[in-house]
Each structure stands twice: as structure tokens, then as C-alpha cells.
Amino acid sequence: xxxxxxxxxxxxxxxxxxxxxxxxxxxxxxxxxxxxxxxxxxxxxxxxxxxxxxxxxxxxxxxxxxxxxxxxxxxxxxxxxxxxxxxxxxxxxxxxxxxxxxxxxxxxxxxxxxxxxxxxxxxxxxxxxxxxxxxxxxxxxxxxxxxxxxxxxxxxxxxxxxxxxxxxxxxxxxxxxxxxxxxxxxxxxxxxxxxxxxxxxxxxxxxxxxxxxxxxxxxxxxxxxxxxxxxxxxxxxxxxxxxxxxxxxxxxxxxxxxxxxxxxxxxxxxxxxxxxxxxxxxxxxxxxxxxxxxxxxxxxxxxxxxxxxxxxxxxxxxxxxxxxxxxxxxxxxxxxxxxxxxxxxxxxxxxxxxxxxxxxxxxxxxxxxxxxxxxxxxxxxxxxxxxxxxxxxxxxxxxxxxxxxxxxxxxxxxxxxxxxxxxxxxxxxxxxx
Numbered sequence: 143x144x145x146x147x148x149x150x151x152x153x154x155x156x157x158x159x160x161x162x163x164x165x166x167x168x169x170x171x172x173x174x175x176x177x178x179x180x181x182x183x184x185x186x187x188x189x190x191x192x193x194x195x196x197x198x199x200x201x202x203x204x205x206x207x208x209x210x211x212x213x214x215x216x217x218x219x220x221x222x223x224x225x226x227x228x229x230x231x232x233x234x235x236x237x238x239x240x241x242x243x244x245x246x247x248x249x250x251x252x253x254x255x256x257x258x259x260x261x262x263x264x265x266x267x268x269x270x271x272x273x274x275x276x277x278x279x280x281x282x283x284x285x286x287x288x289x290x291x292x293x294x295x296x297x298x299x300x301x302x303x304x305x306x307x308x309x310x311x312x313x314x315x316x317x318x319x320x321x322x323x324x325x326x327x328x329x330x331x332x333x334x335x336x337x338x339x340x341x342x343x344x345x346x347x348x349x350x351x352x353x354x355x356x357x358x359x360x361x362x363x364x365x366x367x368x369x370x371x372x373x374x375x376x377x378x379x380x381x382x383x384x385x386x387x388x389x390x391x392x393x394x395x396x397x398x399x400x401x402x403x404x405x406x407x408x409x410x411x412x413x414x415x416x417x418x419x420x421x422x423x424x425x426x427x428x429x430x431x432x433x434x435x436x437x438x439x440x441x442x443x444x445x446x447x448x449x450x451x452x453x454x455x456x457x458x459x460x461x462x463x464x465x466x467x468x469x470x471x472x473x474x475x476x477x478x479x480x481x482x483x484x485x486x487x488x489x490x491x492x493x494x495x496x497x498x499x500x501x502x503x504x505x506x507x508x509x510x511x512x513x514x515x516x517x518x519x520x521x522x523x524x525x526x527x528x529x530x531x532x533x534x535x536x537x538x539x540x541x542x543x544x545x546x547x548x549x550x551x552x553x554x555x556x557x558x559x560x561x562x563x564x565x566x567x568x569x570x571x572x573x574x575x
Contacts, residue, residue, distance in 0.1 A: 162493075165568035172564025175557045182554065185291060190214075193245035193288040195232050200240035202226070210243070218366050246273060247285035249525040251534035257283040259540040278542045280533055282503050284525065290546060293527040299505035300441050300510040303371075307445025309452055309499060316456025320491075321464055321483060328401040332392035340385025348378035349442075349557045353556060356438050390550040410457070423509065424456045430519035440519045444506050449501065455494035463490050493569040500562035504555045511551050529549050 167173050185192065196209035203226060215221030233246070234349060247253070253275070255267035262278040264411050277286035318327065329337075349356070359370040393399040399565060426443050433439055472482045513519045514528025527547040533546035 143373065147569065154418075162568045166564055169564045171560050172568070175561040175564065176555050178553075179561065182294055183298055188294040188296045189291050190497035192243055193247060193285075193291045194231050194243045195246060195248045195251055197232065197237070197240040197242050200235075201238035202235060202240075209335060214365060218369070232512075236535075243270070245276075245288050245291065247275075247288040249284055249289040250523065251285065253279060253283040253285065255283075257281065259537055259543070260538070262286075262542055277546055278540070280530070280540070281537060286530070286542060286546060288549060289525040289530060290470040290527070293525060293530065293547065293550070296437065296524065296526045297507045297510065297550075300369075300437070300444065301507045301558075304441040304444035304506045304510075305448065305499055305502040307442060308448040308502060309495065311359075311446070312449035312452025312498075313456055313495065315410045315413070315449065316453035316458060316491075317483065317488065319407040319453070320457035321487060322389060322404075322406050322458025323461070324405040324407045325403060327404045327406050329404060330389075330393050330399050330401055332395070332398040333386070334388045334404075335398075336385045337382070340381050343382035344378040347381060352377075353438065362485075371564075393445070407457075410453065414453055417450045419449065423512065426509065426513070427516075427518055430513065435519055435521045437520055437524055437565070440510060440513060443519075444509055448502055448506065452495060453500045455498050456491050458496055459491035460487060463487050493565075497562050497565045497569065500558055500565055504558035504562070507558070508551070508555050 166176075190210055190213070191198065194210050196213065197207075198210050199206070199208050201207075205224075207213065207227065209227070209232070212221060212223070216223060256275060256279045259281050260266055260275065260279045260283075262276060264278070266274055268274050275285050275287065277376065278287075279285060286469050352370070356367065356370050356374065359367040425447055426440075431440060469482060469487060473484055510520070510526065511528035511531070514526040515532045517529075517532060520526060527550050530543055530547040531551075534540060537543070
């Protein structure tokens, strides 16, 4: 019992994370960075409510409707528009009463009365202040403020999803390399064969065949995309589990049941070196250039190329942690490798992962903005901060097309970097008082 208690009283206890939180909140720059990021996430999640051509609520032909919220159900196929609201111009309907969002435009809406890049301080042809384009319009009459709001969603989505992919890959690779090294991972030949086979099948069925469903979900709504992404992850996990179940009877065959030592540390280290030797931006551009433009592809490619830093941090931490006394005590008590890894070893390696995630999101947002600016990978109908900057090249006098998205990219990337520095200081034991 005493040994078991000692194992649980390791640096990953709640006391450690309370101390990290306390140190982080002492850093005023990091604290305000967190608040700013929360605001960005709220804007991204509520973009449909903040900027939309549909009313939030309205009374039309004697019936009460909530068009913005109804559109969510229509997009996921569990609802439909009534006949009187199909293919209508929402702005021109004769409502008994209506409540429009603060910004009554979508990024794709064209205001024909305010084309040719009308500035935020120029005279605009609008019926009232509510319909004014507060940040101006572009050459086609798109509202820049609505584009900035939805661009926030794209930036946050690309940053979080791509680094989420990178974290999963880096965590797995770093964990295997750091914890097992070159002499502690032994698998049967049946496990090796079936896992390799079913990993490829899982990627194909979970993400390859469902790529159009994921792309359509992303174009439809943020919530629907998350649901579809969860479905893909569940499918991938189930396929891997099926592969391991099928492999179990084959272990009884002498040749397939023989365990083989896997030098996983060498394999992972060489993979990291190869990935780091290739210029990331050029690799992403080469992959995206030969495929159909898709924001989902951009996220996957960024995530698949940004995992090396996380893997190196996790590997280095686990090489140190696996030699500590409480890990040896776990082995002595006969705990399984899975329990030792996920309950005792991995929690202690979370500190560098959180730091790498903060810096990684900043890098992913900047990479997406660069690709959008160059017109690579992102579909033309999706307006992002980078695509707005690109439009400014064709009309230098439209300063608002460069200033507002430029400031948004600069501030967002800076805030995530400041948060990463704050986490570094909070988790550095030499700086604690």
C-alpha cells in the first residue's frame, strides 16, 4: 500500500498543476493573452450569430422563426426550410418584426451598391447605420468585418485542428521512442503485420473515403464539422481494434507468435531528422499544389508536418522519467505498461507538450495565412485573413484590406507566442518563488 501511495505522489499531482496555474496567472502578459485567446475562440464559435444575413429571430407571415439556429439543423440533415423561406433574399422579406445579427452580412454576400472597395470612412449607400460596412468592402462588395469574423473561425480552426493532429502524432511517436527506447518494445509478428495493414485501412476508410463529407461539413458549419471529425476518429479507432482482435488467433502460429524486438527509438529519431531536413513550407506547398484545394487538406498537411517538435520534447522527457523511482516501483508492483505509461509517465511529460502546442498553433495560423496569401490550398470561396491581404495587392489604395487582416494575424500569432513564453516560465522550477 505504501508503494502504491508513493507512485501517486509524483510531480504530476494536482499540487504541481495548481502551482503552474498560480505562476502563470502571476504573469500579466500571459494572463491577458489567455483572455484574448478566449475572446477569439468565442468569436470563432459564434461567428454565425455575430455576422449573418439571416435574422436571429423573426415573425414572418404570422409565424415565429429562428433562421440562424434552424440553419444548423438543416445543415446536418435533421430539418428543412419551409416553402416560404426557400431561396429568399432575407434582407428584402416583409417581416412583422425581425432581429438581425450585429453584422447583417455573410462574407460571401455582395452589396452591389458598395462595390469597388468602399472604405470604412467613405460615404456608403446603405439604408441605416445597422447595414453600414464598418470596415469597408472589397472590390466585389464583400463586407470586410464579416470576412474578419469568419476569418477568425478559419484561423482558430486551422491552428487548433492541425496542432491537434500534430500533437497526436508527436505524442505517439515521442512516447514510443522515449519510453520503450531500442530494447523494451517487443511485438509479435502477427501484431506488426496486422497493425500496419489496419492503420492504412483506417486512414483510408476514416479519412480518405470521408474526405468529401468532412469538407462539406466544414463548409456547412463548425459544429457539424466537429461531429464528422469525431465520427472519423471513432471509425479509425474501431478499425485498429478490429485489426488487433483479428491478430490474436494468429499468435498461436509459432512463426507469427514469435516476439520481435523493435528499435523504435532509432526509427522515430531518423523519421524526425528526415522531416526536419525538408523545408516545411515548400513541402506543404508541393503536397497541396497537386491536390484539390481544401481547408481540410491544409489542416491535415500542416498537422502531418508539425509533429516533430512535440515528438522531440516528449521523447526527451520520457527518457528521463522512465528512470525515476516511481516508474521502477510501478514495474515492481506488476502494473501493466499501459497503466504505467498513461497514469504515471505521460502526465509528467505534459509540461513541454503544452508549451509546444502554444507555439505550434501560432506557427500553424501563420502558415495558413501564408498559403492563403499565395492562393494555394484554400478554396477561392473561403475568405481568410491571408486572402484579404492578397486582395490588397491588386488595389494598394484600399488600405483597409491590408491593415485589418495584417493586424489580426500579427496580434494572434504574438499572443500565442506570449502564452508559450508564459507557460515556459511557469513550468521552469528555477523561476518559482
